[in-house]
Amino acid sequence: MHVSFESIHQSYGGQPLFRQLDLVIPSGKFFTLLGPSGCGKTTLLRMLGGFVRPDGGRILFGGDDVTDVPVHRRGVGMVFQDYALFPDRSVLANVCYGLAARNVRRAEAADRALAMLERVGLKAFADRAPAALSGGQRQRVAMARALVIEPRLLLLDEPLSALDVKLRVELRSMIRDLQIEAGITAVFVTHDQEEALAMSDLIAVMDRGRIVQIGSPCEIYTRPQTVFAADFVGSANLIPITGELAPGAGGVRRLGTPAGVILTTSGATLRPGSRLAIRSEEVSLADAGAMADGQVAGTIEHVEFRGSVTGYTVGTAAGAIRVDVWTAQQKRPRERGEAVMLGMPGTAQIVEAA
C-alpha cells in the first residue's frame, strides 16, 4: 500500500513547520525520514499513526483519505523508541494484545503470537515480564507485537536509538528482513545517517520542515543536491566556488576555488552560494610537489587514527579539508605539520546553498 501526504500544513505555537508539504511513499518500500531533531520527521510519522492531525492537507493510505480516521482504526503497526511494552503483561500477552482487540480467538492468537516470537528469536521468553528482558530483546518484542497484527503500514520511531552500537547493527538487519518478509510499506524515522543508509530503499532528507532530497541511499550519498544533504549525510567537505573557468580536455568542467582549480563531471548549474561537496574518502593524499588542476596544497593539522581508516585534517587556502585513508594502504603514517598535496576527485558534486 502506498502512502501519501497532500499539501500538509502544520504550525506549532504560530511557527509554521510544514508549508504545502507533499510526499508519496511507494508501496512495499522501506522509506526513511532522515534529519536532525526538530526537522519534522517525527511529526510526519505521528501524522501517519494518527497521533497528530495536520492543520491542513490530507493523508492517504492507498487511495483512502485517512486524515480523520482515529489511531485505533488505522491498522498501522508502530514501534517506539522507548519500546512502550506494557509493563504489567508478559511478553506473550504483549504480542497478543493487538490480536485480542481484533477479536481473534484466544488459542489462535497465542499460536500466531508464539510464531511471531519464534521469528524474532524470543519464543523461550514468552512468559517473562518485559522488565526481565534486555533493551534489544524488548525492541524485538515490540517488533513482534507490531507485526503480528499484519498492519497495512509499519511505523518505526527511532527504534534503535536507545540501544548500544553492537545491538543496533544486529537489530537493523533483523528489522529489514522482517519488513521484506511481510512485504509491507515501512516508514522509519532516524537522525542517524549510517542507519538510514544501511536499511532504506529510499531516504527523504529533511531540514526545518522541508524535504530537501529524496533518493536511494547511494544517490543521496554520491549525488547530494544541497549543502545540507551533503553535510548531514556523511559530512562531506564543502569548498566554496569562486567561479567557472574554461572547460578542460574532454569537456570536463573546471571550477575555481580559493585553493586552486578543481575538476568535476557534475552537470549541475552553478548558483550563488553553490559549493563543491567532496567525500573525505575520495580525496587522495600525496607528498608536496608542483600543483596542477585538481590538486590542492595544504598542511596536516590533525591526525586521527581510527583503526581501519586514518583520518587527516588538512589546512588549505579553502579551509580545512578532511581526508580518510585506508590505514593498510598508506605507505607510511603522516605527521602533524607535514606539507602535503591533496588529489581532488572528478566526482566532486556541485551542491546548492541551504
Added chain:
Amino acid sequence: MLGRLRRDPAWLALAVLCIGVLGVFLVGPLVAMLGKSFVDADGGAGFGGYVRFFSEAAYREVFFNTLVLGVAVTSSSMLVGGGLAVVVARCRFPLAGLVTVLPLVTLVIPDVVVAASWLLILGKQGLLNGWLEPLGVQLPSLYSWWGLVYVMTLNNYVYAFVAVLVGLKSMDRNLEEAAQSLGQPLGRVLSGVTAPLLLPSVFAGALIVFTHVIGSFGVPAILGARTPVLAVKAYNEFVSEMGGSPQMQTTMASLLVFLGAGMLLVQKFVVERRQFQMESGRSPFAVPIEGWRAVAATGSVLTVVALSLLPAVTVVVTAFTPSVGPVLRYGGFTLNHVRYALLRAPEPLYNSLFLATVATVAGLLFSVVAAYLVVKRRAVLTHALDVLVMLPLTIAGTVLGIALVNAFNSGWLVLTGSWVIMALAYFLRRVPTSVRAAVGPLHNLKDSIEEASMSLGVSPIRSFFQVVLPVIGPSVAAAAVLMWVTTLSELSATVVLYFGGMNTMPIEIFQQVDSGRLALACAYSVLLLLAIFLPLALARWIFRLKVGTIE
C-alpha cells in the same frame, strides 16, 4: 484552547463534566458566599461586614487570635518537626528508625481524639493533676494559649517533619562534597550551602502547618473557649440562629478564604519559584553519633513518638474505665462504654463508614479522570481543571460547610439536611490529595504506552482501562485508602453540615467531650481508631500499598 483534547470527544466530555462538577459544587458556593459577605444588612452592596469586623474589638480579637495561633503553632511545629528531621536525616543513632511510624500515627489518631485525650491527661481533673495534687502543685489550665499551642503542635509537627525530611533526602551529596573540596570547613558548608537549599522545604512545611492551623476547628473548639478563633467563631455565628448575622458569618468565612488563598499564592509564587532542581539519588550520608549526643537524639525521638502515641493509649485505657458522671475511676474495668458505643448507639459508626465509602468512591472516580486529563491531555481546559482541583486545599472545612449550606438550602438544588451534602463536602475536601496521588504515577507513565495500545487497535477509552489503569492502580488504591480514613476523622465541615440522625464518629466524640462524658468519648474514639487503623494496616502490610509512609 482544546489542545490534545481536540481528537478525543470522550475525554473532552469528561473534562467538561469535571469542571462542571467543581464549578457547581465548589466555585459556585464559594463565590456566592464571598458575595454575601459584601451584602449589608439593608440589602445594598458594601463593606459593612468587614468594617464591623475590624471595628468591633470582639471580632478583631478573633482575627488576631487566629494569626497568633497560626504563627505560634507553626513556629513550634517547625522547631519540633524540622529539628527532628534534621537530626534523623544527618545523624545515625539507636532507634532513629522509629520516626518512620510518625506519619502513620498522625493519620490514625484524629485531632479531636488527641484533644480529648490531652484533656484526660493534663486537664483540671486530669491524671497528672491527680498525681500532683498531694504535692500541692497544679498545672496551668489546658484551656489556654499554651494548651492550644501544645496540642496543636502535636497534631501538626508531622507535616513540618515530612517536608523538611524530604527536602534533606533530596539534597545532592556532591554539592556539600564539592564545597568542602573547595576548602570550606563543614560548618560553613552546612550554613552556606545546605541551609539555603533547604529553605524552600522549610517554607513549604511552614505554609502547610499554618494553613492547617488557621482552618482547624476541633482543637480550638474544645480548648479555646477563652481564645476564640475565626473558624470557631464563624461556626458559632452560624449555629446561633437568633443572634447570628449571615453577613458576619460569611465575612469571617471569607476572611479565612482570603488567608488560605494568600498562603497558596505565597506557595506558588515565592516558594515554588525558589525550589531547586537537584540530581537525585545521592543524599548526604548520616553521620554516626555517640555518647551524650546519641542519648539526647534517641531521647528526643522517643519523646516525640511517645507523646504522639500517648493519646491512643489514653483513650483505649479510658474507654474501659468505670465512670461516675464525669469522674473516672482508673484501675477499674468495664465494658459498658464500649458496649454502649458499639451496640446501644452504633449509628455514628455506621454513618461515618457509609459517608466515607460514598465520598471515597466518588473521589476515586473523579480524581483518576481529573489526574489523567491534567497530565495526559494538556490543554487550557485541563489546566483550569488543575487549578480548580487544588482549590479545596486553601479552604477550611468550616468555611466549605458554610458555603455549601448557604448555596444549597434553597433554589434549584436543595441538599441541606441530607447526607448528600456531607458526602459532597468530604469528596471536595479530599480531591486535592487524591488527584495528586494519581498525578505522580501518571507523570512517570510514558505516553508511548498508551499510543502503542491505540495503534494496536484499541480505542482511547479502552486503552485507558487496559493499559493506564493497571499501572497507576497501586498508587490510586493507596490514595483511596487514605481518602477513606481521613474522611472518617473529618470534623470541621461535618460540624456545620450534620443534622439530627446523621451524627458521625468525630461529631459524637466532640459532643461527648463537650458534655463531659469523657469515657464515652473514648469508647467512640477507640472504635474510630480501629476503623482507621484496620484498613490502613491491611493496605500497608497485606497489599503492600504505600499509605502513611514518607515518600
